[in-house]
Amino acid sequence: MEAKVLQSLHLSTWIGPDSTFPTNSNSMRLCTRFEKKRRVNMLKCSFEQTIKPAIGHRAAGLKISCTSQNSLASVLESGIYTTEEDLVLKKKSEEIEPCLSGRCIYLVGMMGSGKTTIGQILSEVLGYSFFDSDKLIEQSAGGTAVADIFKLHGEPFFRNNETEVLHKLSSMHRLVISTGGGAVVRPINWKYMNKGISVFIDVPLDALAQRLTAVGTESRPLLHHGAGDPYTQTLKRLSKLWEERSEAYTNAHVRVSLERIAAKLGHGDVCCVNPTQIAIEVPLSLSLSLSLSLSLSHTHTHTHTHTLVVKDEPDTRLGTHPNRRLPEEINP
Numbered sequence: 001m002e003a004k005v006l007q008s009l010h011l012s013t014w015i016g017p018d019s020t021f022p023t024n025s026n027s028m029r030l031c032t033r034f035e036k037k038r039r040v041n042m043l044k045c046s047f048e049q050t051i052k053p054a055i056g057h058r059a060a061g062l063k064i065s066c067t068s069q070n071s072l073a074s075v076l077e078s079g080i081y082t083t084e085e086d087l088v089l090k091k092k093s094e095e096i097e098p099c100l101s102g103r104c105i106y107l108v109g110m111m112g113s114g115k116t117t118i119g120q121i122l123s124e125v126l127g128y129s130f131f132d133s134d135k136l137i138e139q140s141a142g143g144t145a146v147a148d149i150f151k152l153h154g155e156p157f158f159r160n161n162e163t164e165v166l167h168k169l170s171s172m173h174r175l176v177i178s179t180g181g182g183a184v185v186r187p188i189n190w191k192y193m194n195k196g197i198s199v200f201i202d203v204p205l206d207a208l209a210q211r212l213t214a215v216g217t218e219s220r221p222l223l224h225h226g227a228g229d230p231y232t233q234t235l236k237r238l239s240k241l242w243e244e245r246s247e248a249y250t251n252a253h254v255r256v257s258l259e260r261i262a263a264k265l266g267h268g269d270v271c272c273v274n275p276t277q278i279a280i281e282v283p284l285s286l287s288l289s290l291s292l293s294l295s296l297s298h299t300h301t302h303t304h305t306h307t308l309v310v311k312d313e314p315d316t317r318l319g320t321h322p323n324r325r326l327p328e329e330i331n332p
């Protein structure tokens with residue numbers, strides 16, 4: 001990343017990639033010939049997170065300060081740097097956005113699969129608004145946290161509110177919605193989510209357990225557990241929920257698989273895949289699904305008008321990606 005930053009600011013002529021080394025998470029020092037020639041003993045680049053502090057969302061403000069002997073630092077150059085991944089995401093999102101016709105994107109997946117993190121990134125690049133259904137439920141309960149709603153009123157009360165929130169959102173447009181992990185279980189919720197396009201973020205359970213153990217399970221009442229190793233307990237709870245729900249996730253129009261992304265990127269471990277890399281896969285999967293729908297329409301109808309099915313009810317027969325049709329009408 002550092003070398004690319006420098007190149008983007010045309011500093012690479014005097015600072016090569018081999019002359020950089022990180023100092024801490026948000027800065028690096030540069031040792032260069034420039035340093036000797038101009039009697040500058042340190043150059044320091046500060047990376048300032050300028051957009052959202054989501055993991056992997058690495059657009060950064062770059063400020064290069066130059067400290068010479070016995071003098072104060074001065075700013076040499078500054079600019080906004082965006083990683084190559086951010087640019088790919090932006091491009092792919094811009095390509096798919098007109099095909100969405102304002103339809104909402106519903107992210108579904110198990111707890112901790114990154115729906116909120118990825119949803120925020122996606123909404124930004126699509127120019128959509130972002131909603132987290134859990135937050136809306138909390139608002140409708142007067143600011144009571146999800147965990148407390150479960151404790152005070154029980155799960156059925158929470159689920160009714162969840163359905164109500166999804167009902168309200170279903171009449172809206174240009175939203176990316178992070179749904180709760182259990183929203184897929186009620187068929188009525190699919191009736192609402194199928195007004196838009198649903199994307200299943202599929203993350204292996206052990207990776208979920210690692211993430212959720214790292215952040216703590218306090219805010220996720222279905223993962224509360226008693227004694228025992230937290231990782232093992234969390235994995236056990238997730239496995240049970242997965243048994244109950246895995247089929248319901250196949251109702252989504254497309255599936256984004258972390259294992260597949262990791263394999264594509266040559267990572268042995270799904271934990272190496274950052275949220276931007278996952279977000280890129282959403283427009284990619286959608287465009288693949290759209291073009292498949294298009295070719296299927298060509299094959300089956302031999303006409304130039306392609307009407308894609310709007311599904312009001314869950315249909316597990318079709319499964320997910322790549323054959324599930326999107327609720328989209330395309331007129332090429």
Ligand SMILES: Nc1ncnc2c1ncn2[C@@H]1O[C@H](COP(=O)(O)OP(=O)(O)O)[C@@H](O)[C@H]1O
Nearest residue numbers: 110111112113114115116117211215273274275
């Ligand atoms: N690709 C990723 N790699 C590592 N950690 C992630 C990734 N995506 C999300 N996380 C972390 O996992 C936790 C759960 O993410 P979140 O977006 O809240 O999931 P969800 O909304 O699906 O429950 C958060 O702490 C988040 O920072």
Ligand SMILES: O=C(O)C1=C[C@@H](OP(=O)(O)O)[C@@H](O)[C@H](O)C1
Nearest residue numbers: 110111112134180181182220221
């Ligand atoms: O899986 C579930 O049933 C739940 C997931 C949570 O949302 P996240 O998936 O955003 O953690 C939240 O809706 C509630 O704790 C129940």
